[in-house]
Amino acid sequence: MRYINKRFLIENISVTNLAKKFNTPIYCYSYKKLKTNVISFKNKFKSFNPLICFAVKSNTNVNLLREIRKLGYGADVVSIGELMKALKAGFNPKKIVFSGVGKTSNELNYAINKNILLINAESKSEIIEIEKIAKSKKKYVNIGIRLNPNTDAKTLTQISTGKKENKFGVTEKTFIELVKHAKKTKYINLKCLSVHIGSQIVNNQPYEKMLKVVDRIIKKINHKFEFIDLGGGMGISYNNKVKKLNYKKYSTAIKNFLKNHKSKIIFEPGRSIIGNTGILISKIIYIKKNKDKDFIILDTAMNDLMRPALYGANHQIIPAIKKSKNSKKTYEFVGPICESTDKFLTLKNFQKLNEKDLIIICDVGAYGMSLSSNYNVRPKPIEILVKGSKIRIIKKRQKLKDLI
Ligand SMILES: *Cc1c(COP(=O)(O)O)cnc(C)c1O
Numbered sequence: 321m322r323y324i325n326k327r328f329l330i331e332n333i334s335v336t337n338l339a340k341k342f343n344t345p346i347y348c349y350s351y352k353k354l355k356t357n358v359i360s361f362k363n364k365f366k367s368f369n370p371l372i373c374f375a376v377k378s379n380t381n382v383n384l385l386r387e388i389r390k391l392g393y394g395a396d397v398v399s400i401g402e403l404m405k406a407l408k409a410g411f412n413p414k415k416i417v418f419s420g421v422g423k424t425s426n427e428l429n430y431a432i433n434k435n436i437l438l439i440n441a442e443s444k445s446e447i448i449e450i451e452k453i454a455k456s457k458k459k460y461v462n463i464g465i466r467l468n469p470n471t472d473a474k475t476l477t478q479i480s481t482g483k484k485e486n487k488f489g490v491t492e493k494t495f496i497e498l499v500k501h502a503k504k505t506k507y508i509n510l511k512c513l514s515v516h517i518g519s520q521i522v523n524n525q526p527y528e529k530m531l532k533v534v535d536r537i538i539k540k541i542n543h544k545f546e547f548i549d550l551g552g553g554m555g556i557s558y559n560n561k562v563k564k565l566n567y568k569k570y571s572t573a574i575k576n577f578l579k580n581h582k583s584k585i586i587f588e589p590g591r592s593i594i595g596n597t598g599i600l601i602s603k604i605i606y607i608k609k610n611k612d613k614d615f616i617i618l619d620t621a622m623n624d625l626m627r628p629a630l631y632g633a634n635h636q637i638i639p640a641i642k643k644s645k646n647s648k649k650t651y652e653f654v655g656p657i658c659e660s661t662d663k664f665l666t667l668k669n670f671q672k673l674n675e676k677d678l679i680i681i682c683d684v685g686a687y688g689m690s691l692s693s694n695y696n697v698r699p700k701p702i703e704i705l706v707k708g709s710k711i712r713i714i715k716k717r718q719k720l721k722d723l724i
Contacts, residue, residue, distance in 0.1 A: 321350060321599065326642040328680060332709040335601050335640045339678050342702055342717075345620035346601040347689050349384065349714075351707035353597040358391045361554075361589060364567040368578055370585040371437075373417050375552050376402040378590025378686040379598075381703055383714035385409035388593070394437070396552070396588035400427040407434065417549065417586065419466065419516070421487055429453050432461055438586075440464040440514040440549065442489055444498060447508070454507035463502065464512025464549055467495050469533040473518030473526045473553065478631045482517025482530065489515065492537055499541050510543065512586070516551025519591060522563050524570045531577050538581060548583040550574070554592035558683055559636055591686040598685030600625055600701070601640070604677050605656065613650040613666070616673060621655025622662040623695040625681060625688050629661040637665050640678035647672040653679070657696050689715075697723055 321330050328335045330350050338346055362372060373394035376385065380402060385395070386409040394415025395406040406416055416436040423431075423439070423446060431439055432453055441447045441463050454461040468489030471482045481488040490498060495513075502510040517530055527550075534548065554565050574585060602620035627633035637653055651670045654663040664681060673679075692700050699718035704711060 321353065323642055328638065328640050328642075330599065331706045333706050333711060335599075335678060335680060338704065338711070339601055339603065339640070341711075342704065342713075344601055344603040344678070345618075345624055345701040347598055347624075347684065347701050347703045348601060349594075349598045349685060349703070349705050351387065351705055354384070354387060354594065355391060357593050357597065358388060358393065361587075361593060362392070365571050365574070365585070365587070367571070367575060368585055370587050371415065371547075372587050372589065373415065374593055375588045375590030376406055377690060379594045379688075380405055380690045381714055382409050383705065383712070384594070385411070387705075396590075400424075400430050403427075403431060403434070403436070413437070417464070417514075417588070419514070419588070425449055425453065432457065432459060438462050438464045438512050438514075438547065438549070440466050440512065441498075442466045444490075444494070444501070447498060447502060447505075451505055451508060458507070460507055460509055462509045462511045464514040464547065465490065465495060465498050465502070465510070466514045466516070467492070467534065467537065469515055469517065469530045471517050471526050471530045471533060473521050474523050475518045475520045475553075475555070476631055476633075479519040480517070481519075482515065482526075492533075495537065496541055499543055503543065511545065512547035512549050513538065513545045514549035514551065514586075516549075516588065517553060519553045520555040521553045522555035522565050524566045524573070527570050528573045531573055535577055535580065545581070545583050547586050548581065549586035549588065552588040552590050552592070554589055556592055556595045556683065556686075558634055593686075595686035596683045598683070598688060600681040600684045600688065602679055602681065604673060604675050604679065607673065607675050609649075613652050614647075616651050616653045616679075618653060618655055618664070618679065620681070620701070621657040621696070621698065622659060623655075623657060623693045623698045624701055625664070625684055626691045626693070627684075627687055628664050629659070630691070634665060635684060636682040637667065637670075638680050638682060639671055639673070640680055643671045645672045646670065657698075694718075694723055699723060 702717035
């Protein structure tokens with residue numbers, strides 16, 4: 321994704337042409353970028369050959385899931401719907417793990433019938449529910465228990481999951497109790513310890529702390545875990561200012577950890593695989609001039625991309641066609657929805673914009689479309705996958721008539 325002769329291209333296709341052909345807004349992904357991310361993530365940890373399960377919640381497009389599966393990954397799901405999509409995309413059940421604090425009896429039942437690799441339980445009540453179902457089916461079920469390592473991931477508080485005040489996982493004390501309980505239970509095979517401390521983590525210290533906690537607890541209890549599931553959460557650069565996660569250090573820390581524990585490592589990355597593969601293309605409807613700033617009113621809104629409204633996240637905005645003249649005004653990029661949080665970014669010294677110009681919101685591959693809604697009865701955007709000079713519609717634009 322780059323400018324050639326001032327026009328922004330995704331692989332060999334210009335954004336302007338896509339907008340002409342499909343109208344806007346458009347979620348557009350690059351296959352090449354996706355493939356590069358999938359392979360490079362795998363290579364970063366290749367010395368211990370982990371099982372990598374893509375976190376489906378970050379992007380649930382079945383066609384993208386299928387491409388990720390073809391490149392050798394498994395899937396991490398958090399609901400029966402995601403599990404169904406993962407199966408539809410052809411993931412081997414033996415490469416699927418199921419996380420989440422509130423799996424219903426119906427969801428557990430379905431997962432057990434499908435013989436997935438692991439159900440990562442997050443409470444005693446859930447383990448009892450799994451036991452009940454397993455017993456009624458006379459079936460041995462592989463589970464993990466999610467530990468809350470009480471580690472601050474040093475990320476946005478809204479996406480931090482590994483501190484004791486968060487609802488996720490169980491405390492060390494409960495964990496030890498549950499291990500004892502699970503080992504006594506006939507139809508449960510306790511195979512995994514899982515952790516996931518948060519998302520958009522760019523500092524490797526929290527990961528190293530987490531490993532220390534896991535190491536200490538395993539040494540305390542007499543149980544061999546076939547798998548240690550370290551979750552996902554690896555951050556990406558949404559702008560040049562954000563520091564990058566040091567994968568080398570993280571990988572080394574895991575290698576050291578594995579000297580004492582002969583387990584297979586599982587990862588559940590979402591954002592780091594899909595985040596920077598996608599852009600959101602939008603057209604300016606109106607420019608509303610104001611004293612201090614101009615409102616750039618786009619045809620995309622918080623219903624299409626919720627992260628700025630939900631977390632105060634910043635996504636870079638760039639023009640589809642570069643012009644040399646800059647505006648002296650401050651631009652505030654907003655959507656048409658009746659909420660004051662429906663704004664994306666405020667920028668100074670942006671190039672001079674006109675109504676009907678196209679702009680691009682960057683790095684929206686993760687938690688973009690998957691968090692979208694129909695708020696204000698707005699149909700969801702079309703999704704397109706570009707591979708070289710080929711354009712593939714991987715999800716049609718929702719039709720108004722289906723919403724009404
Ligand atoms: C959300 C989530 C992930 C993926 O997080 P990313 O930050 O997208 O890598 C992995 N595991 C679990 C349990 C999650 O809830």
